[in-house]
Amino acid sequence: xxxxxxxxxxxxxxxxxxxxxxxxxxxxxxxxxxxxxxxxxxxxxxxxxxxxxxxxxxxxxxxxxxxxxxxxxxxxxxxxxxxxxxxxxxxxxxxxxxxxxxxxxxxxxxxxxxxxxxxxxxxxxxxxxxxxxxxxxxxxxxxxxxxxxxxxxxxxxxxxxxxxxxxxxxxxxxxxxxxxxxxxxxxxxxxxxxxxxxxxxxxxxxxxxxxxxxxxxxxxxxxxxxxxxxxxxxxxxxxxxxxxxxxxxxxxxxxxxxxxxxxxxxxxxxxxxxxxxxxxxxxxx
Ligand SMILES: [Cu+2]
Numbered sequence: 306x307x308x309x310x311x312x313x314x315x316x317x318x319x320x321x322x323x324x325x326x327x328x329x330x331x332x333x334x335x336x337x338x339x340x341x342x343x344x345x346x347x348x349x350x351x352x353x354x355x356x357x358x359x360x361x362x363x364x365x366x367x368x369x370x371x372x373x374x375x376x377x378x379x380x381x382x383x384x385x386x387x388x389x390x391x392x393x394x395x396x397x398x399x400x401x402x403x404x405x406x407x408x409x410x411x412x413x414x415x416x417x418x419x420x421x422x423x424x425x426x427x428x429x430x431x432x433x434x435x436x437x438x439x440x441x442x443x444x445x446x447x448x449x450x451x452x453x454x455x456x457x458x459x460x461x462x463x464x465x466x467x468x469x470x471x472x473x474x475x476x477x478x479x480x481x482x483x484x485x486x487x488x489x490x491x492x493x494x495x496x497x498x499x500x501x502x503x504x505x506x507x508x509x510x511x512x513x514x515x516x517x518x519x520x521x522x523x524x525x526x527x528x529x530x531x532x533x534x535x536x537x538x539x540x541x542x543x544x545x546x547x548x549x550x551x552x553x554x555x556x557x558x559x560x561x562x563x564x565x566x567x568x569x570x571x572x573x574x575x576x577x578x579x580x581x582x583x584x585x586x587x588x589x590x
Pocket of ligand 1: 420422486487488522523530533
C-alpha cells in the first residue's frame with residue numbers, strides 16, 4: 306500500500322480487501338519496524354558491553370557500575386513509543402471497531418453459526434426478518450435450528466461453507482457456536498472474532514474489493530480443525546442479488562421437507578446438545 310508495507314509483504318500477508326484493513330496493516334507494519342529497531346539496538350548494545358567490560362581490561366568488579374544516564378533515556382524512549390502505540394493507535398482503533406457499528410438498516414446482518422467443522426450462515430431473506438432459532442430444531446438438514454413454525458423464518462436463507470456479500474456495504478456478522486469455541490477469521494478483511502457457545506458476538510467490516518476470500522477457524526477446536534475453512538465471496542450488487550435469488554429458490558425447495566429433530570442418525574460426531582444457537586433478538590432485526 307505504501308513504501309512502509311515491506312515487512313507485511315515479506316511475511317506474505319494477503320492483500321487487504323476491507324475499508325478499515327489499512328489501519329490494521331499500518332499498526333502491524335509499524336510494530337515490526339519498531340521491534341526490528343529494538344532487536345538490532347539491543348543486540349549492538351549487548352556486543353558493546355561484552356567488549357567494553359571484558360575481564361582482561363577490568364580484572365576487578367566495579368560495584369558502582371555505569372554512571373552515564375544514556376540507558377535511562379533509551380529505556381524511557383522505548384516506553385514512550387510503546388505508550389503512543391497503545392494509547393494513540395491500538396486503543397482508538399479497537400474502540401472504533403467495537404463501539405461504532407454501522408446502523409442496522411445500512412448494513413447486511415448475517416448470523417454465523419459455527420460447528421465442528423464448518424461455518425453455517427443464516428440470512429433473513431426478502432422480508433428482512435430472522436426466523437426464530439432453537440437448539441431443539443437442530444438436525445442435519447436444519448443446521449442452525451430454524452423453527453419451521455415461525456412465519457418469519459419461511460423465507461430465510463441458510464447456507465454452509467460459502468457466504469456471498471455485496472461490495473461496499475457494511476457487513477455485521479453475529480457469531481455463535483453450537484459446540485465448542487471457534488473463531489471466525491477472514492484474513493483478507495482483517496477481521497476475526499470468537500464464536501462461543503451461549504454468546505452472540507457481533508463483528509463488522511466493509512468489503513471494498515470483489516473477489517473470493519478464505520475464511521478459516523482460528524481456534525484449535527478439535528481433530529478436524531485444520532479443515533475448518535470456508536469461502537467469502539464479495540460480489541457486485543447485481544451478482545449478489547442473483548446469488549440471493551438462487552439461495553432463496555433452494556431454500557424454498559428445502560422448506561417443504563419439514564426437518565425432523567430426530568433425523569440425527571447419520572451424525573458424524575456425537576455432539577452434546579449445546580445451549581448455544583438458540584435465537585436471541587438481533588440488533589439489526
Ligand atoms: Cu473451529
